[in-house]
Amino acid sequence: MKKLIINISFFLVAVTTIVGCKKDVASKYNNPEKAENASLSGLFTAMLNNDRVAAKYWNVRTFLCQMPGVYAQTSYFPNSNSVYQQSDSYSQNYWDDFYTTGGNGSGSMALYRAMEAKFKTLSTSDQTAQATIMQAAKVVLIEQAAKMVDLWGDIPYSEAGSLETGSTIKNPKYDDQKVLYTGFIADLATASAYFKANATNKDFAKADILLKGDVGQWARYANSLRLRLLMRISKVDEATARTAVLDMLNNSATYPLVDGGNNPSYSPGTSDILLQPLTNSTSDLHAAFLEGSWYATDYMLNTVMLTANDPRIPVMYDKYGRTQKINGQDVFVPNKTYKAMPITFSATDQETNFPDYSVLDSATFLFNQKLPGIIITASEVNLLKAEAYERWGSSASAQTSYETALRQSVSFYYYLNNLNQGGGYVNLPAPKDSVVNVWINSSTASYTGSSANKLTNIYIQKWAHLGVLQSMEAWAEYRRTGFPILTFPSDGKLSGFDTPPTRLIYPSTEKTLNSANYQAVQAKDTRKTKIFWQQ
Structure with missing residues (x-):
């Protein structure tokens, strides 16, 4: 069915760095990090070519699987005493990659200010x-x-990048x-x-490595992102969200929305907002996951999933197994069933028993x-619609969207596979449709x-669909909705870090270099302060 990695230790200590491929972009457009007079189209292309969006090692290994994935339990984590403690260096990396170029992201803010x-002129x-x-x-900057x-709360935004726009450092x-x-x-x-009222042009189409200059898709992207943000505030400002969403x-x-035309058998590659790998990219995520989050x-x-006989299981997980001696030969024997290690396992239990449990496919x-890098999908949009209909409209319409x-989530994960x-x-x-129908109509997902x-x-289904990637x-959705109801082991954890945070602490370098402005938010800079949209 699929390849397996055999005889891999539970904790790998080697760190493999995979460098994102940007050579073909630089050859087609002025490199905004090097050119003295970068073109607007070149800056835009560089903004899109973001390794914090693409499926790249550094973002998955050092950020998604270290912090958000742990706090949402969409990523597996070793049950160490510091597992809920934020990594200041890795969160600093993520922060820097938004504001400046030259790191592992595109530097969205810096490039937009340059634009x-x-x-x-x-x-x-x-x-x-x-x-x-x-x-x-x-739209890209807002996303x-x-x-x-969602990670930090208050952030520098309106005055960020003053050197680019005003030739002064502030x-x-x-x-x-x-x-x-x-x-x-x-x-x-x-x-x-704007996208609804205006046609595309060749400069935009050439620079747009995300949607190839399709203004109809850009309108759907903008609307779907707006829907996501409106639903995110809907628990604390329901009146505003309800009016705008309806x-x-x-x-x-x-x-128009990124909803796949409400077609269950839609084409994710043409409907969803996905950052496809560059044509010369040869990187994958095996090192990112095998270093502890597999x-x-x-x-x-x-x-x-198992209680509902979820049809996505075969392309999301592998049963894994053990290598055994059979007739003097090392033979890999797969586990008979899918199952995950209990969240209550100690680090010792994990180290000893991991071959008996399932892994990511x-x-x-x-x-x-x-x-691809996943920005927004039809399944997420229809689940947002379902929530809106169930809360403010027709439950029948909600069921249809749900x-x-x-x-569509089934279609999406089989597309990735x-x-x-x-x-x-x-x-x-x-x-087969009959298999999916049983899941939807006669299981715990009904x-x-x-x-x-x-x-x-x-x-819960939105959380499951979003998953590790x-x-x-x-x-964010787990904090907003409170679902699923997750168990987080607290025994033996470091004092003050016995549970996950509700936000990230500002990186230490930011607090030092922007100390005067930091004073205004210092009182809110605790790991248990809630983001404004959280009840």
Whole structure:
């Protein structure tokens, strides 16, 4: 069915660095990190070519699987005494990669500020011609900035990048997180309207390595991101969210979404917002996962999926097994069933028993050089729609969106599996409709019971769909909704770090270099302070 890695120690100590491939981008466009007069299109391409979005080693290994994935239990973690303690150096890396270029991200803020400065120098006619690129860049910036807010709360934003825009160095203030979200939501509405009213152009199409200049897709992207942010604030500002979301859902022609056309058997590669690997990329995520995060997570597999006979299991997990001596030969004997190690296992239990439990699928996740960076998918959008309908509209409409989302999630994960062609991997065909129907209609995933039960299923299935590759979104949704109800072992943990945080602490270098502005947010800088959208 798939390749397995045999005789791998539970904890690998070697760290393998995989460098993102950007050579072909630099050869086509001015490199914004080196060129004295970088083009607007070159800056935009560099902004899109973000290793914090792409499926790359450093982001998955040092950030997703170290912090958000642990706190949301979408990533497996060794049960050490410091497992819930934030890594200051790795969170500093992530912070820096948003604000500056030259790291493991694109430096979204720095590049956008450079684009603003460049745009101001253009003639009126050239500004009109380049407005599409600026609108798209704003959407990209907002998507990344919203993640920063979800992680830290108040962040420098309006005054960040002053050297690019004003030729002066100014330590930026921390903008209020709620005010930022309000601005993001408004700016996304503006961007969507722009894309609906304007055609693409060749410069934009050439620079756009994400959506190939498809303004219709950019409108869907902007609207879907806006829907995500509106639902995120909906527990604390329900009136605002309800009005805006229902307006979107009741006017689908004005507000098209990344919903796969509500087709269960949709095409993720053309419908979803995915950052495909560059054509010369040969990297994969095997080192990122094999260094400690390879194993199936307890609640995800044992409680959510196995009890429902979830059809996604074969492309998300492998049964794994042990190497045994048979007739004098080393023979790998697979486990008979899928199962995850209990979350209550001690580090010793984990080290001793790991071969008897399931691992992430090697074809889908570990050795898949075609694995895209996932920004937003049809399944997530339809689950957001389902929540909105169940809370504020028709439960029947909610059920339709929910069941469509589950079918689309199956399509999505089999799509990821089938991207990995060759190399000895046997790609799995999508399950028959009858199998999926049983899961949706006659299992614990079925849309039945009270409205509260239905919402619980929506929240859990969204968390499951987001999974390890979208651990930041999964952690945000877990904090917002409170579901699933997870157990976090606390025995033997470091004092003050016996449970996961509700936000990240500001990185130490930021507190030192921007100390005057940090004073304004210092009182809120605790690991148990809630992000504003959390009840």
